[in-house]
Amino acid sequence: MSTEDALAIDPKTTALVLVDFQRGVVEGMGGATALGPHTAEDAVGRARRTATALRELGGLVVMVRGSMGLSGVPFPAPRTDAGVPAGVPVPPHWAEIVPRLTDCADHVVTKHQWGSFYGTDLEVLLRRNGVTTLLLAGVATNLGVESAAREAYDRGFEQVLIEDATTAFDAAAHRDSVSRVMPLLGRVRSTEQVLAAFARH
Template sequence: MPALDPGSTALVLVDLMERIVALPLAPRPGTDVLAAADRLAEGFRAAGAPVVHIRVERPGVDTQPPGSELVAALVHEGDPVVVKRTIGGFQDTALHELLAGHGVSTLVFGGIATNLGVESTARAAADLGYELVFAEDAMTALTADEHHASVRLDFPRLGTVAATAEITLDGSS
């Protein structure tokens, strides 16, 4: 896979929240996804590319469930955080405006769950004209079948599926 331009590429990490990462997931545990996402995020930050975190809040409740915070070690100062109240990250949020403000035209995705928050956000991004890359080992789902359906059937129609080790920014890993 060719190196991506850090001036027009953003890493988008979906729902890497404590309670979601702790779920029984497949084909890999949430801790493996966090490690892969962290490696990607470090490379993006080093290249000057934005790392955007999306987290969900349940609408109509006074208090979010315990563990609704993003995994703290993953979020660094200056990383934008977008709060969504639907499955996808674009609906009724300022995500598109945020990305446009950074001059972003390519998105690299990771997160949980592959077939829910990641795929819903990616479909909207494709509709908005973004180029998409999916970091397969930086995502997982509630079942391996759900993950594989997205990664093998849907994502190749929307963009490029790659391992995190293959995703570089102008020579940075």
């Protein structure tokens, strides 16, 4: 994580976008495959701290959750070498926000693909609220979170990945995304660095 420059954040033009902090991901997949390098409990706790602090300063908090549809796969679903097998039942709680974050969001956006922007009203919501900077956190770093970051970069948003409020199903994949991809799309900081930026403002 960089410490080269003091992070400047204007809460009034900032949104915290929490990606896939939902029971089907955190409890379902996370239960079958341990999350890393940060535990689900730690990532959720840091996301909550950031959300609470930002909302107190007048910032926006948006929860993005993935709805896989009744078939258990995204739609449309092009063929891939590694994907969710067709016909896998979707748990009824799949898209439910994890309990510790249910009261944190100003808006909930439902997506049907990896990305948070494609086919959703996320961009309209952000633009109409005057948002120019995104704080990103969620599960999994190299999948839904990175997809959101790529889309946000293409749309000209400033963005900061909150590294320790983000985790993955593979710690190596998390580290690769954080070190190789995310610095090309924005800045990578810790929860404490983001909270310190709030305090400076």
